Every structure is written in structure tokens, then in C-alpha cells.
Amino acid sequence: MIITDEELALTAAEAGAAVVRAMYGSAPVRVQKAAGDFATAADIEAEKTILDVIRAARPGDAVTGEESGRTGSAGTGRMWLVDPLCGTLNYAARNMLVAVNVALRVGSDVTVAASADPFADEVFWTDGDRAYVRRDGVDERLAPSSHSRLVDVNLDPPFPNAPGFQAARLLSDPRFGERFRPRVVSTTLAVAWVAAGRRAAYVTDGHLRDSVHFASGIALCQAAGCVVTDLRGEPPHTGAGGLVAAADRETHAALLELIRDQRSPDR
Template sequence: MLISDEELAVTAARAGAAVVRAMYGASMARFGKSAGDFATAADIEAEKAVIDVIRTARPDDAVTGEESGRTGSDGADRMWLVDPLCGTLNYAARNMLVAVNVALRVGSGITAAASADPFSGEVFWTDGVHAYARRDGDDSDDERLVPSPDSRLVDVNLDPPFPNAPGFLAARLLADPGFVERFRPRVVSTTLAVAWVAAGRRAAYVTDGHLQDSVHFASGIALCQAAGCVVTGIRGQPLHTGAGGLVVAADHETHAALLALIGNMARLH
């Protein structure tokens, strides 16, 4: 029987998560990339596991992996985006806040995606229409993701690059009195936090950067869109246009409040 794209995304993400979990705590070499970024053996082995699952089921699809780059036909309409270990620095420091992200882009849209938490066993996934959480690998207990602003927790990505500086700098947002009065900041340093917005565990997520076809963000963005979050660029513009960036919020009120704070920051510079 042919596995569906969304089930393939879940299966591939879980395969990568199993590697990440098994290698956790081991001393491993770091492979330098750029600007202080690095990969570990766990990144590389997890990516191999993910891609093996995809290649077995969809040999004609193209794949872009964070570590191995693009493989497959240049003209392929179907492209898998693979981030085998989002939160490598966390992981190398023996911090369990990481994710394995797998997303399928067909044409210009993401039609299936999964973000796996290797240590909780949860997989957040979407078929491009609805978003769910699966626990312990049992699809009979899939739970629809429901965003909520109630936590007031807003995760902010502080990692470079910052293409919209000085008009927008995430660190300054955290110090804004209006932000402090309304929200509570969190800095998880993994895009697992984007999935948490879809799941109601974060009120919002904010990052700078150009995220088109990002292996880090494609899955989380798709989850949030399918769950009904408000998803725009950093200035409230359509995603992947203009200034870029990302503001994803559980509801319109939270989204509007964050855009106002970001707009004030820009006017001061």
C-alpha cells in the first residue's frame, strides 16, 4: 500500500528522532560550517535516516537536507525539506530542546510536514489542511492542534542573521516595556517552539530572516497555518515577501500587539 505524504513525513521525522535520541549524551566531534555554526555526528546520521525513509518511498522526489544539500532532479515539482536536528547547540550542550523537521513542498506550497520531539515522543504533523499531535506513535490518539494565547509566552529567535537591523532587532523587542507588560519572553533556540504555537503552548513566535524554503521553518510554519494561527512576515506582510521574517501568533489580537511593538521599534530607528 502506498503511504500518504503526511504519514511519510511522520515516519521520516520519527526515524531521525530515534537517531537523535539514541546518540544523546555521547561525546562527538563538531564539524564547522560558518559563523560559529556547526554540525555533529547526530545531525549527519539523523539526516541519513530521514532521507533513507523518503528515498525508499519516493525515489523520484528531490530532497534538500541541511547537511547534505539538494539531491534529485532539478526540475522536480516535489521537494522534501529536511532539518535533522534543529537545536544543535542545545543538543551538544546536553539540552533536550531540539526537533527533527520534515516538510514536503509541492509547487509553491507545503502540503505535508512533521516536527518530531525526540525526547517527549511527540510528533506534530499536518496534511496541509489540519494539524495534529501524535504521541507514542499511535495514530488512533491523534489530537487536533488548537492555538491559544493564554500562556502569554512568546518565543523569540535571537540567532543571526538580522537582515532588518537596526529597524528590528529581536533582543530589543524583549526589552520593550510594552512587550514586558503584555507578554513573557522565552528563548528556546529551536523551531520546536513554532510547533508549540500551533499546539497552544506558546502565544506567538517571532524571528527575523528570509525563510523561503527554509529547512528549519517550513514544517513549523505549515503546522501553524493548518492549525489556524495568524502567520505573516515581520511587518505583517504576506509571508516570504518584502522584509521577510516571521510573526506567528495564536490569534489576531496577539498578532496585532506584536506588530505594533515591532512598528514602534522601526519608527525609533
């Protein structure tokens, strides 16, 4: 039986989410990666499970995993980007706000993606044209909305655009508080929430090309009809880096103005 790329992304994300869910609550075995950065046994086991699913169906594709790095043929134009547990620090602290991200880049475009919430039993996914959330086997079309005024801001490093842009300074701007309500979830599940209308926007610094963390969320937002740019309003991966994903143009414009003012010499 031939499985489509979008169904493979869904199957792989769901398989990883099942591992994350099953291992939740046990004393996390930490594998140190760098100063302040670590993986848990759940990260490693979930990634192994996801990669097994992908390799069984697409043995010729390359894969970049958060924990195992790049494997597969260097010549292929198909690259799976896998983040088995986005929100490791949350998870280790027994906080259920995490995501399992699986995306496929073909050439320069992410063509399918899935972002699973292991604890809400939801998978946000896109076939590259439209975006959905799957619950109990039923797909519902995603509809962005800025009604909540909730804007998630990522405070995790790196910060390549500092000091010209600093996320913490954005949160402290009184104009931000007048218009929006900040949230700091510390997982890219919040990017999928923009596509789903549960967040008005998401803002982060960083160089995000081929990011195992952000590829799925960006693809979801684009397919859902969100406004998605870098920190200077350019298409993603073409300019300053970072990400502003907003439910509508008005919200996006307001956030870009606040970000632009951080670079102003009189501020």
C-alpha cells in the same frame, strides 16, 4: 503498499528522532561548517536516516537537507525540506530542546509537514488542512491559545531587517514585558508549540522561503489556524522576511505594533 505524503513525513521525522534520541549524551563529534556553526554526528546520521526513508518511498522527489544540501531532479515540483536536528547547540550542550523537521513543498506550497520532539516522544504534523500531535500512535487536533502569554523570540542570526528590527530590542521594550512573557528556546520546536497552544506567539527575523528550519513550523501554524505573517504583516515570503506566528489576531496585532515602533524615527 502505498504510503501517503503525510505518513511519509511522519515516518521520516520519527526515524530521525530515534537517531537523535539514541545518540544523546555521548561526547558530540563536531563537524565545523562556518564560524560559530557546526553539526554533530547526530545531525549527519539523522539526516542520512531521514533521506533513506524518503528516497525509498519517493525516489523521484528532490530533497534539500540541512547537512547535505540539495539532491535529486532539478525539474521536479516536489521538494522535501529536512532539518535533522534543529537546536544543535542545545543538543551539544546536553539540552533536550530540539526538533526534527520534515516538510514537503509541492509547487509553491508546503503540503505536509512533521516536527518531532525526540525526547517528549511527540510528533506535530499536518496534512495541509489540519494540524495534530501524535503521541503513542494517537492523534490529537492542535488548538492554538494565547492564554500562556509566552512569546518565543529567536535571537540567532542572520538579521536582515536590522537595524529597523532587532529581536533583542523587542525583548527590552517595557511594553513587551507588560503584556507578554519572553522565552528563548533556540529551536523551531517552539514554532510547533504555537500551533499546539503552548506558546502565544513566535517571532524571528530572516529570509525563510524554503527554510529547512521553519517550513514545518509555519505549515503547522497555518493549518492550526494561527495568524502567520512576515514582520510587516504581509503573507510569509512576500515582503520584509521574518516571521510572526501568533495564536490569535489580538496577539498578532500587539506584536506587529511593537515591531512597527522599532522602525519609527522617534524611537
